[in-house]
Amino acid sequence: MPEGPEIRRAADRLAKILVGRPLERVTFAFTHLKHYEPELTAAQVLDVRTRGKAMLIHFGCGKVIYAHNQLYGRWYLCKKGRPPQTRRQLRLALETATDSALLYSASDITVLADHGLAEHPFLARAGPDLLTDDPSAKDIADRLSAPTFRRRQLAMLLLDQSFVAGLGNYLRSEVLFAAGLHPELKGVDLSRPEALKLARAIRRLTQRSYQTGGITNDLKTAARLKARGLPRRAYRHYVFSRAGEPCFACGECIVRENHAGRRLYRCPHCQPASARSRNAP
């Protein structure tokens, strides 16, 4: 399932074929959006932004297409007139003289005014996007200690898009490992240096995954393992999907657990359970 880095990469690909190029056609499958087609076709795409899994296509006329991929939406980019072989339902098409950006299956699509974005229910709730808004480590550490977030387990908090937008399930395990933290710890349990370490891990691993197309492991380790002929799944992550394999840092067996209804991977030595809720009364 795509997380922030994958959505941001899709947004970059969209921007590359759409920004500044005259549009020949904008088509919505939903009848209640059809009346926007002429205005958007005549306008230029200025920018493609993301907020977690939401894509925001900004037009010169002051309108924005909001498309949330949810679990099943999928963008296909192709040369004009050469749509992909798929049985999915086409929901939105943006076409230039040479290229098409086609969104299939997504149902959460709407058109908003630039100045009305803050009132949209998802956008009003979503925290800063790690790749589009690029919050600093200090900003993230401050959010971690804010009253709304500080008493929630990190395993829950890191999946909550209102904390920061863009983390998903594989990044959650990877970030906690990189910060050396047990998933049941809360913001309130962390010292300021630990909160900053976690905040830096959130930024670093999201950016690394975005730049490398999904690798979160230390890049030297990944390159060394790749050179040995190991498959991508063996070197892609520190701990995610590596249950029973040795930790790259200490050699202990990685374990798989369930937190907030989703699978989580952890090194029992680098992220010990004994460190859980240590500052609790």
Ligand SMILES: [Zn+2]
């Ligand atoms: Zn370890």
